[in-house]
Amino acid sequence: MEDVNHPEATPRKFTRRDVIKGVIAGGAVSSAGYLFRASTVGAQVSAPGSVDRLITLNVNGQQRRVDVMKQETLATTLRYKLGLTGTKLGCDRSECGCCTVLLDDVPHYSCSILTHTARDKKIVTIEGLATADGKLHPVQQGVIEEQGFQCAFCMSGFIMATVGYLKANPNPTRAELAHGISGNLCRCQDYDKILTAMMRGAELSRRA
Template sequence: MTRRQLIKSVIAAGVVSFSGPLLPLLAGATHRAMPGTVERLVTLTVNGQKRRVDILPQETLAQTLRGKLGLTGLKVGCDRAECGACTVLVNDVPQYACSILTHSVRDKAILTIEGLTRADGSLHPLQQGILDEQGFQCGYCAPGFIMSTLGHLKTNPDPTRQELARGVSGNLCRCQDYDKILTALLRGAEYMRKG
């Protein structure tokens, strides 16, 4: 065997081994994720809309919502499930988006702060309560508090101050004006009950 023939055979073997996994796709077979792997192109239901997005296996929901879907109302504070700034509702349950892998919520309804926008442009009752009571100073933690409160109100629509404080206890405020925040959230809950 000549040197040229050896190089050609090595290149040919490489091409065949590389294209082996592609042959079923070229033949018209449908693509399915291999067992133990994660499908990259998924459909998420976010704020009532189906959204197709390409995700990495280790990508968090916060990364997907902010970086790929442009939903920057969600804030990332600690990025390790301690502050609650990234709280969203997943099937009406408050969850830290920084600690959930995106592929794990593809069959669930995700609600972010942007999903509270009303068609007529009016504020959600929780947002109106915060505005009326001037509930936050810097406002960085506000979306997380609002989403946590909304999730709590789905199970307890008329909470006492202490019950609501327990319901949003997973959310931290850098400005530390919790008394004012609770007053504003309770005002918003009152507006929700009045409809």
């Protein structure tokens, strides 16, 4: 009985060119889905409990369209998606206050707020305090005049906390202001100079 030889299929070797072509093709499909998602989001009804990734935020008076993950914090979105790096990340657990921003004129730690929860609020960061012609906010001007910080890593958080506090109490005593911004920490522990600068900012605000 004769042996019948069945020719085996020779396995095809993948070249570097094949891999690159596959990556490009996959990326094109993924990008197309992203680009055309905006036109389909409005036509689809979100399932109960789901979270849309493409949202619009009101940041410093501008409507900013941004793609965010459901677990993404506002601090991460502001810094790494919108490029607003004046909002600092220190402890990243609501202890230092470096990431303080205003939500509807109230100071909040942006490291502990999910971005999706801020979509209907007015968000103001340190970049949004100066006027369109470049004039600094009175609290910012007070910092310059009193040279209230050393390394200044915590500066934007202190300024935002003070601006928010002054909206509720525009004429505070030194002790009242110290208590009002006590949720912010300074690594250099230069609190006396910081408080002097913030009090100067409060004075300039009343004159404005």
